[in-house]
Amino acid sequence: QQQVKQSPQSLIVQKGGISIINCAYENTAFDYFPWYQQFPGKGPALLIAIRPDVSEKKEGRFTISFNKSAKQFSLHIMDSQPGDSATYFCAASKGGSNYKLTFGKGTLLTVNP
């Protein structure tokens, strides 16, 4: 049973464009939703995270939008750059980062120059 569904599997965007990755979750007890970025040969690294008490969180060019009623959240990358090319994972947990994280399957983002 996949508790966090992520789409699309892959995404190609032109430099300067907006990249949008979506995730949907099933467990209403989840209360912590991070996004991780992974470059080839490296471990995942936290990019940005949100809790359900807010509907949006922005850090630089990266924004999480959260829709509690729809049980969906998304990552928006504004002004996408070739250096953003990586695999992005959404995740969810009950209680925060020190608890079990359930990951989506990942989205391979390619930003063309």
Add this chain to the structure above:
Amino acid sequence: DAGVIQSPRHEVTEMGQEVTLRCKPISGHNSLFWYRQTMMRGLELLIYFNNNVPIDDSGMPEDRFSAKMPNASFSTLKIQPSEPRDSAVYFCASTLLAGGDTQYFGPGTRLTVL
């Protein structure tokens, strides 16, 4: 500051052999997680420890897998005997039990079982 350290970075072994993966968490972190990453199944949590005590090992696929954390600065994941389907990248991550922090991942160990 040193991040999470994993060794070896690459391991190639033959089916039936014992494999031991090692992890040193970030100093001061008291929660440690072992993940497995494959193309088919993505990132899966195998087991995690709080203050060196295993909390949830429901992700450990079989009895062939075992994990220990003898002290706050060291953990091992052992596979005995190894099988080709165990081939994957294994990550260790650590964080503070008090929360409000992220899970910091190590660089991973790429395991190939022939």
